[in-house]
Amino acid sequence: MFRKTAKAALLAATFALALIGTAEAETLKLGHSTWVGYGPFFIAEEKGFFKEEGVDIQLVTMEDTPAKMAALQAGQIDLVASTVDEFPIYMPPGKMLRYILAVDNSKGGDGIVALKEITKLTDLKGKKVAFETGSVSQFFFDAVIKEAGMSESDVEVVNMTATDAGVAFAARQVDAAVTWEPALSQGANAAHGHLLLSSADKPGLITDVVAVTPETATKHAAELKAFVRAWYRALDFIKTNPDEAIKIMAAGAGGWLADPKVFEDTLRGIEYLDKPMNEKFFGTPEAPGQISQTLGYALQIWSEKGRIQADIKPVDMIDYSFIGG
Template identity: 80%
Template sequence: MLNKVIGFAAIGLALGMALPAEAGTLKLAHSTWVGYGPFYIARDKGFFKDEGVDVDLTVMEDTPAKMGALQAGQVDLVASTVDEFPIYMPPGKTLRYIMAVDNSKGGDGIVARKDIKSITDLKGKKVAFETGSVSQFFFNAILKQAGMSENDVEVVNMTATDAGVAFVAGQVDAAVTWEPALSQGANSANGHLLLSSADKPGLITDVVAVTPETAATHQADLKAFVRAWYRALEFIKTNPDEANQIMASGVGGWLADPVVFKQTLAGIEYLDKSANQTFFGSSAAPGQISKTLGYALDIWSEKGRIQAKIKPDDLIDYGFVGG
């Protein structure tokens, strides 16, 4: 889920190399993450085809290339966190969020020294996280809620794993990271869990986005895609062991072992139809997605990551979560 922000030059490269998507088939790109496992259940159990759509699944770890391919039509859908998409939108280009995938419920968080009891206690302290990442977004959103900003702490830029290691070694006062580094830091001699994503539901949520053109011309296909996702989640409830085998094999990489997949799964929750409808809300009464996206647009704009002025409603399409 975490990817380093590289910049718009890489997007331009991806745009130049992009090829058109195959007619009649939707192509979905995602990184190696436990949240994307149900896509493989929908594929392997035939739910996509049953609902009337063919979906090709591709693992793409390079975020700028993945986002550039989406804009160029090389892929039709991309799964990533709510906050990440706006960073990679070229001037004059927007996207449409059509469905929420999973919500972090403790898999991400902040570990701190035991004498640091609250977010405000972090003032003047060394806090490690990767700049340009979802960890930075999460931390900044928490700071905003506490009436603080990054200027109130000493930022130490390093990957999530390295941040956890540095914290356990006593090199920093706190770290924004995820599992397993999160538990390692919380269980270290001088550390504890200050706050996790379970305390702030909806801030770290994966969604699926498409271009406005795809949303307009493939409405039936995208609704079929959403219905197949919901069916996959029902399959997980009734066949958890088989589901974990399918998902681990499909996602692969560091999650290829079903045991590791199951352990990692404990840090998230998949979002079914009811949860999607609550998370999205409606144009008249927007849900949490609008708040989370609002935080993202504010935070990344302040840091010069977003080139255009955008409002949450410019990116949210409320018409697909009903399936």
């Protein structure tokens, strides 16, 4: 009887250890689009920083934003990288998300090009302005004109993608366009155009972050901290090995960024956020940083447009416990 009991206990212990091993080796899937800001993820993968820090990350390119957000809520992927303003749009009631890391900040890569005679935001009143509704371009435009005492009703909105907006401006079909590189520079360099305002003038307004569900934040806290540490190591690698880093990131990103020169040129419009920059951007619960203001703008702007399904406050989504790594 004792031998049977001991054998059963041994089998149970073996099974339990197997389960623990499986849990420890569980792969976390990170969904992201093709974007220069996510390049360091590929360095962390290529150089083994993820594994060395104690986390197994699978990078999954997903260009369809609604599908990506639905997969996150359904638990099909574990992390998603996107802009601060975008996540709340896809959060159904009772399905909160947590921001755990800021990865890059647009620093001139997004902006507004306008006719040369339009020299300030208030000059846009009554003018045709092209941008994609429901996108970060609309958020950026609404946020900056709000500070100028304006709203969308003051302009004639022409809905089109960021690329098409740049083309329309180049063809003088609109008076201004909210777009990003390379269309931004093309419009600014046109004989009839100039750069009215860029994201470099509004730091922290267009920032990519990584978000997870509260369940993932609790269940995989150690792995997420390891993920953050690997991100910081990847940024250190970029500083000490810039040429190799560009090649790794371009190859990893692929698509329109596969050419290292294109990747490097696009990189000039953003900045990667290291640990000190994350600490400043997040701040603390007692003294919130820029992320709280940016998210506040997003919640207000998208709520006014009926895009927010849940009752959310910035404090509900910002998790300060991971940026220390």
